Amino acid sequence: EAGVVQSPRYKIIEKKQPVAFWCNPISGHNTLYWYLQNLGQGPELLIRYENEEAVDDSQLPKDRFSAERLKGVDSTLKIQPAELGDSAVYLCASSEGGAGHTDTQYFGPGTRLTVL
């Protein structure tokens, strides 16, 4: 069974440019999470989807970040415009769903973003 897939694995952009990350969760998983991980820190939740509905986006900086999961399967996270402080690893995770945040979560390999 394939795990959580993310692309690209690495991205280098100049500040003020837009960037997008893509995630395909484990097949059959209804819940999808986007996390941000800064160097030396644990992941922090940005947004959680139950199917196509964003049910927890309180930590998403909505002035520059947006996310979508149109058909309840794969998802895209976008930053526009990127700032120097956005340099981090962006992680996607999925879980079977139905138990809110108490599901076991499975993580993708992450996208390492560098903003110059």
Next chain:
Amino acid sequence: GIQVEQSPPDLILQEGANSTLRCNFSDSVNNLQWFHQNPWGQLINLFYIPSGTKQNGRLSATTVATERYSLLYISSSQTTDSGVYFCAVGSASGNTPLVFGKGTRLSVIA
């Protein structure tokens, strides 16, 4: 919000040694997961353990929810155990996201 503290922050072991990693949390939890992040950045779920004891091969975990701590035991450590171990908890006060600790960085040397 709930606070999570992991100790020690760094640990160096000789191959074959045993270790205990600790996770303290500040509130009642209904969710506690241990993860291993390997040197390439991949996070692997080790245990879902809001209470009780579980074992998986050389790894075992115990959560004493009433005393607000969890322990991860690694026996007969191998170089492939190197990486960062994260504890993540979800507060029992509502359906809240997992809050991750800062991790314990483990280096196992041959």
